[in-house]
Amino acid sequence: LNPPIFQTSTFVFDSIEHANKVMSFESDDYVYTRGNNPTLRLFEDKMAVLEQGVAAVAFASGMAAISSTIFSLLKPDETVIVHKTLYGSSYSVVTELLPRYNMKYKIVDLTDLKSLQESIDENVKLIFFETPSNPDLSIIDIKAVSKIAKENGIKVVVDNTFASPYFQNPLTLGVDVVVHSATKYICGHGDVVGGVAISKDEDYIMSLKFNYMCEFGGVMSPFNAWLLLRGLKTLGVRMRQHEKNAKEVANFLNNHDKILSVMYPGLPGFKGHFIAKEQMTGFGAMISFEVKGGLEAASKFVDSLKLAQIAVSLGDCETLVQLPAAITHRGYPRERLAEFGLTESMVRISVGLEDYRDIIEDLEQALDSIDN
Numbered sequence: 001l002n003p004p005i006f007q008t009s010t011f012v013f014d015s016i017e018h019a020n021k022v023m024s025f026e027s028d029d030y031v032y033t034r035g036n037n038p039t040l041r042l043f044e045d046k047m048a049v050l051e052q053g054v055a056a057v058a059f060a061s062g063m064a065a066i067s068s069t070i071f072s073l074l075k076p077d078e079t080v081i082v083h084k085t086l087y088g089s090s091y092s093v094v095t096e097l098l099p100r101y102n103m104k105y106k107i108v109d110l111t112d113l114k115s116l117q118e119s120i121d122e123n124v125k126l127i128f129f130e131t132p133s134n135p136d137l138s139i140i141d142i143k144a145v146s147k148i149a150k151e152n153g154i155k156v157v158v159d160n161t162f163a164s165p166y167f168q169n170p171l172t173l174g175v176d177v178v179v180h181s182a183t184k185y186i187c188g189h190g191d192v193v194g195g196v197a198i199s200k201d202e203d204y205i206m207s208l209k210f211n212y213m214c215e216f217g218g219v220m221s222p223f224n225a226w227l228l229l230r231g232l233k234t235l236g237v238r239m240r241q242h243e244k245n246a247k248e249v250a251n252f253l254n255n256h257d258k259i260l261s262v263m264y265p266g267l268p269g270f271k272g273h274f275i276a277k278e279q280m281t282g283f284g285a286m287i288s289f290e291v292k293g294g295l296e297a298a299s300k301f302v303d304s305l306k307l308a309q310i311a312v313s314l315g316d317c318e319t320l321v322q323l324p325a326a327i328t329h330r331g332y333p334r335e336r337l338a339e340f341g342l343t344e345s346m347v348r349i350s351v352g353l354e355d356y357r358d359i360i361e362d363l364e365q366a367l368d369s370i371d372n
Helices: 016-023 038-050 062-073 088-100 113-119 142-151 202-216 222-233 235-254 273-279 294-303 356-371
Strands: 055-059 079-083 104-108 124-130 155-159 177-181 195-199 259-263 286-291 320-322 346-350
Touching: 038 055, 038 195, 038 222, 055 062, 055 202, 062 088, 062 124, 062 155, 062 177, 062 195, 062 202, 079 088, 088 104, 088 124, 104 113, 113 142, 124 142, 142 155, 195 202, 222 235, 235 259, 235 286, 235 356, 286 294, 294 346, 294 356
Parallel strands: 079 104, 079 124, 124 155, 155 177
Antiparallel strands: 055 195, 177 195, 259 286, 286 346, 320 346
């Protein structure tokens, strides 16, 4: 029922002849865990199936997967187009690291397909985005963006972390590569840091593994792969309960007089609701909302929570809350936060698996505390 953990750094050859066959890829046996390991391979195979791809490569973290994938698909003088809201570390890779290697970027509102088309020139070789995006839950039409990209010979990479493979499979909608922070819903228990990239192009995945993951050294440990395999066993059960709770929480917040706006794809009035219904089988459990009263009120609200914990990350069993502008997205230029849809009063909540009535009771008492 449970796979073994191959907790070893190196593997023994039967002979020099055997070693030669393995090193020349005539044999599929193992050499060194930085390149391959049976426990990692099992996790990669399962992720490829879940995302309806052909092959996958595991990484030590989600950022290792994202950075390696972006660098593998861009050359100097080439450009990547990214959506205006990205996870803070992804934003830093694009805006700070890529220019050091003479790689360029354009920040575009990818919910506006006309803006995307107007941004494309001969140097654009990659489009990278999250959907739902972090933290404003923007829903980007994956199929439409992929169609535009293919017409222009551009690769598309989607970070599917917020949706999980249970609720969304971008490869079936025309995307070239899907990446995940496996730390989040794939793990589900807050005890692993890991990442994974999946594609229908096996040759590309082999190149990503041996030319980038291996050489950059961002290898996942066998024990972490084993923990992620454990997490996958309950992915469906967890995601259904996460979403059930999130719908209740979103409706509560949407009807509260101290909330300015609620960002959740499951709300019919949310801008991307209908696109989400088309490309997702569920709306997930990430919610962002704006508290009336600005930063002071939002901070008072978060500090008054008792059940929910103040923490980065998401997808854990526990409900986690944070202020993106102050924590995960503080690397964004202060003067451009509003332009990117990020306000100081925005609260992001990863709805956990507690009884939804307990979560709502906690949110309600924290909102009541704002005036006290």
